[in-house]
Amino acid sequence: MAERQGLRAERASHFTLQGAPFRILGGSIHYFRVPRAYWRDRLLKMRACGINTLSTYVPWNLHEPEKGLFNFKDNLDLEAFISLAWELELWVILRPGPYICAEVDLGGLPSWLLRDKDMTLRTTYPGFTSAVNSYFDKLIPRIAPLQFSNGGPIIAVQVENEYGSYSKDVEYMKYMKQAFLSRGITELLLTSDNREGLQCGGVDGVLRTINLQKISYGALQSLADIQPERPLLVMEYWSGWFDVWGDSHHIFPAEDMVAVVTKLLERGASINLYMFHGGTSFGFMTGAVDFGTYKPQISSYDYDAPLSECGDYTSKYHLLRNLLKSYNSDPLPEPPTLQSRQAYEAVLISQHMSLWDSLTYAEKPVKTEAPISMENLSVHNGNGQSYGYTLYETTIQSGGSLNSRNNVRDRALVFVDRTFIGVFDYRTQRVTLPAGKNARTLSLLVENCGRVNYGEALNAQQKGLVGDIILNNTPLKGFAVYCLDMMPSFLKGVHGGKWKSMTESPACPGFFKGILLVDGEPRDTFIKLPEWMKGVVFVNGHSLGRYWYIGPQKHLYLPAPWLKKGINQIIVFEEQKAAGRINFAENPEYGKVIDVSKHPFCTII
Numbered sequence: 287m288a289e290r291q292g293l294r295a296e297r298a299s300h301f302t303l304q305g306a307p308f309r310i311l312g313g314s315i316h317y318f319r320v321p322r323a324y325w326r327d328r329l330l331k332m333r334a335c336g337i338n339t340l341s342t343y344v345p346w347n348l349h350e351p352e353k354g355l356f357n358f359k360d361n362l363d364l365e366a367f368i369s370l371a372w373e374l375e376l377w378v379i380l381r382p383g384p385y386i387c388a389e390v391d392l393g394g395l396p397s398w399l400l401r402d403k404d405m406t407l408r409t410t411y412p413g414f415t416s417a418v419n420s421y422f423d424k425l426i427p428r429i430a431p432l433q434f435s436n437g438g439p440i441i442a443v444q445v446e447n448e449y450g451s452y453s454k455d456v457e458y459m460k461y462m463k464q465a466f467l468s469r470g471i472t473e474l475l476l477t478s479d480n481r482e483g484l485q486c487g488g489v490d491g492v493l494r495t496i497n498l499q500k501i502s503y504g505a506l507q508s509l510a511d512i513q514p515e516r517p518l519l520v521m522e523y524w525s526g527w528f529d530v531w532g533d534s535h536h537i538f539p540a541e542d543m544v545a546v547v548t549k550l551l552e553r554g555a556s557i558n559l560y561m562f563h564g565g566t567s568f569g570f571m572t573g574a575v576d577f578g579t580y581k582p583q584i585s586s587y588d589y590d591a592p593l594s595e596c597g598d599y600t601s602k603y604h605l606l607r608n609l610l611k612s613y614n615s616d617p618l619p620e621p622p623t624l625q626s627r628q629a630y631e632a633v634l635i636s637q638h639m640s641l642w643d644s645l646t647y648a649e650k651p652v653k654t655e656a657p658i659s660m661e662n663l664s665v666h667n668g669n670g671q672s673y674g675y676t677l678y679e680t681t682i683q684s685g686g687s688l689n690s691r692n693n694v695r696d697r698a699l700v701f702v703d704r705t706f707i708g709v710f711d712y713r714t715q716r717v718t719l720p721a722g723k724n725a726r727t728l729s730l731l732v733e734n735c736g737r738v739n740y741g742e743a744l745n746a747q748q749k750g751l752v753g754d755i756i757l758n759n760t761p762l763k764g765f766a767v768y769c770l771d772m773m774p775s776f777l778k779g780v781h782g783g784k785w786k787s788m789t790e791s792p793a794c795p796g797f798f799k800g801i802l803l804v805d806g807e808p809r810d811t812f813i814k815l816p817e818w819m820k821g822v823v824f825v826n827g828h829s830l831g832r833y834w835y836i837g838p839q840k841h842l843y844l845p846a847p848w849l850k851k852g853i854n855q856i857i858v859f860e861e862q863k864a865a866g867r868i869n870f871a872e873n874p875e876y877g878k879v880i881d882v883s884k885h886p887f888c889t890i891i
Contacts, residue, residue: 313562336610450483526590585831647779
């Protein structure tokens with residue numbers, strides 16, 4: 287039998303696959319950001335656009351949410367996703383990290399790593415490499431059989447991600463390369479870096495690739511100069527950009543995007559569009575950026591990509607398809623029909639439960655003298671808490687000046703005897719408590735708004751209270767700490783608990799329940815909460831993500847596969863101001879827009 291010749295990068299002009307010239311026309315879709323029922327639809331749309339190669343990240347924090355507890359089922363069935371791509375005649379470039387960035391919490395690294403006080407992420411620190419080894423021992427045996435050499439679609443595997451922009455350990459990338467080779471990865475290995483990281487982000491024997499959005503002077507040439515005998519691959523061609531709360535919705539004009547793609551292809555480069563379809567950062571998946579100011583990212587990962595958040599064709603899609611026709615030897619398949627959508631009738635809130643009443647269904651509180659971070663809470667089999675909210679309660683004997691000393695990560699509602707007093711965040715670090723002579727309960731409801739996913743701050747991403755809270759120059763002591771992670775076990779208790787009717791005065795923070803009746807086959811829709819302030823929405827147990835009145839996102843995507851005929855339960859956790867109804871719309875609302883090419887980070891290359 288003739289040897290299967292996988293992807294090769296041995297010529298300066300082009301890749302080869304099975305010995306024949308091959309150009310990567312790639313696009314990124316993250317399986318974990320798309321409901322599994324829609325995987326086929328999104329991949330078919332990708333193939334119909336002229337894309338021949340799928341790339342996807344693998345999020346360690348989702349696959350090993352607790353140390354030693356692995357999940358490769360349902361929406362995290364990576365093998366099924368790759369196999370489906372193969373069935374639909376798409377090659378695959380796998381990007382398994384362990385660090386992926388991807389605008390997910392801690393760049394895809396599990397937060398339980400941060401319980402080690404000496405942890406230095408993305409280095410050869412033994413505590414980190416030991417955890418990586420354990421994870422790779424579970425992950426790589428699942429993907430190795432799907433390599434091209436074994437008859438599968440995986441033609442390349444990325445080693446780490448954008449390490450040149452971090453570069454804390456000269457031995458780390460050597461370790462990472464060996465971690466793949468020693469576990470049976472035989473396909474082409476590559477690295478991916480911004481222009482300024484090309485020199486120090488690579489490793490010997492591994493193809494270097496570049497990330498960019500606009501063709502600035504010398505960008506591709508810098509890559510060609512580093513490896514003159516290798517083909518050019520833009521591993522991340524940024525088709526749009528992500529959004530953060532309180533900012534505008536970033537767009538990149540379709541004509542500008544296609545003009546750059548055209549130039550890259552004319553230059554002979556291969557390309558991977560990041561993103562081809564962004565999808566949604568459901569639940570508490572979102573990360574944050576911090577280039578001097580902490581900014582959490584929104585739930586939508588629409589990214590202004592060729593396929594919209596809900597899978598619609600955009601002008602980018604049609605222009606791109608028209609361009610890529612000439613780079614495909616066979617006629618392109620017809621694009622699939624779009625899913626229908628519906629603006630359901632508004633749902634009236636029928637019941638509510640205050641946060642304080644819900645504590646009955648939380649884990650038994652942890653008693654601690656000084657504040658501790660959520661990662662160090664002794665719950666969930668000793669792994670601590672990763673996401674959601676944490677409630678800290680202590681007793682105070684007076685009013686006065688309460689100072690967070692910037693030890694709140696990331697936002698806290700302050701209560702005295704369950705009466706709302708104010709908010710702590712990165713900008714507001716002082717709150718005045720009312721005077722009182724008797725002992726009272728001080729409560730701090732702290733939200734992890736998303737760990738930084740890129741940059742120098744990765745090792746400092748503990749959440750909750752990470753240091754002392756000061757009342758009148760004295761550190762507070764004696765806390766009871768509740769884990770309110772909004773995970774299924776907690777929500778199950780809340781759902782089956784004692785709710786009050788809306789005829790009784792509803793209290794915030796609290797949970798608010800309504801019923802959506804679906805007559806006939808469910809359809810995609812968007813939830814809108816114009817009179818609410820900030821919180822999280824759950825539909826039939828699925829977390830749609832966060833909403834926040836500051837925008838830019840003014841909707842939450844609700845995919846039809848998460849609905850059913852008849853009764854659908856909607857639960858809203860609202861922090862500060864609830865309304866009496868939940869609205870629906872056929873289309874999303876992303877708020878005020880700004881051209882992404884004006885974003886300073888996008889112009890550094």
